[in-house]
Amino acid sequence: MILVPVWFFWDFCLCLDSDESCEGGSESSFKDALADGGSQKNNGSVPQKNGMKKHRESLPAPMFSRNSVSIWSILKKCIGLELSKITMPIVFNEPLSFLQRMTEYMEHTYLINRACSLSDPMQRMQTVAAFAVSAVASQWDRTGKPFNPLLGETYELIREEQGFRLISEQVSHHPPVSAFHAESLGGDFVFHGSIYPKLKFWGKSVEAEPKGTITLELLKHNEAYTWSNPYCCVHNIIMGKLWIEQRGKVEIVNYRTGDKCVLNFKPCGMFGKELHKVEGYIQDKSKKKHCIIYGKWTECLWSVDPQVYEAHKKLEKKGDKTLKNEENQGAENDDADDMPEVQETVSVIPGSTLLWRIDSRPPQSAMMYNFTNFAMSLNELDPGMEAVLAPTDSRFRPDIRAMENGNMNEASTEKERLEEKQRAARKERAKNDEEWSTRWFKLGTNTHTGSQDWLYTGGYFSRNYQNLPEIY
């Protein structure tokens, strides 16, 4: 995923959740960072109009500049210490819990609703493919690290205008596993999964394999689709400009029909020609190709007839021969791992159908962690909601709330307090030989894939919050 980016790398390479920590960021540069932001104060809540809830479109405070805090300076201070004992300063975070960030899958719920309304299974598969690609789009340029969910933390989101409700829970801390379950308010679909990222170091970059399956059930069609997210790679983790690449194969399977969509998130390559590109095809049970899918996960996705596509490629190849030489001249194979400059947009093959196009980000996005409109609203807490939400909801996290309001010192102190509290609770359980029990999800078998999965046990929305752990 998705959805599964940067933040986990941070935790991996710099282990935020260590039991002891060397508070890395140099004190003075952290203060400098504090000085250049946070003047604007307003909690961002918007009054309701016409009964339809209008969500806030910005955060209460702009973000602090990270420029003065280099990761290198933090690492230098900690030389000789174990990597697991380094804590990144909070200035590298974004004010969302990973549970909230995972919920950004739902930004393009209209695509699931569209898939439900289509009668042709091939068209449904195209729309599901668009949904799967659109789900990683919010990661574009989001290098802030979400807060690690605390064990037992939950997050709910109800969006009547988009027609769904979602509940998620942090079901394991080591390894970190986040489970979610969303359902349509009209009874059309169920969408669930769990994410457990596995990490690999490649020197200058870190790659996360987002383990865990995502399942989408279209109930009226009696269909289930499953897939997993592409690998997410973050470049220049030590020095230089951070940038994000999604790569690898994503296979979406329709269990009822046997149709399959294979999507290839391309590595960017030498000249950056493949940067952010996604290409793939849909085949039926007998492996006959029905359509070609292409686009960029940062922009848009198209589908086209395989024959039209092949004809177009042949034409392109003829034209390409003359271009080759020019390209080679520009090739400088230096050591940098910078994002290539070449960023031509998707060239549309005549006769293609648009499946999805990314929404532009709001104007204040650059000052606010590059959030999308959807992300801006995720930590919104109306006074009316306080009495309704479970006390474990991410919106009640004092560290995230403080950061959102621009109070970085308070955020930092609170984050440490919560982590300490979590460690103390773990030690207490160990002493008493108690096992942690999850509340809304149980480990079971995904009936479609036959593998182990975290499944929702139901009942969250009857709002019986007895026996919830006190994690804040």
Ligand SMILES: *[C@@H]1O[C@H](CO)[C@@H](O)[C@H](O)[C@H]1NC(C)=O
């Ligand atoms: C946000 O501000 C409004 C008006 O100043 C106030 O009525 C409301 O209670 C505040 N909400 C929160 C969540 O602090």
Ligand SMILES: *[C@@H]1O[C@H](CO)[C@@H](O)[C@H](O)[C@H]1NC(C)=O
């Ligand atoms: C937001 O995007 C810009 C433009 O690509 C980038 O330079 C910046 O580092 C990003 N900010 C964050 C917090 O990721």
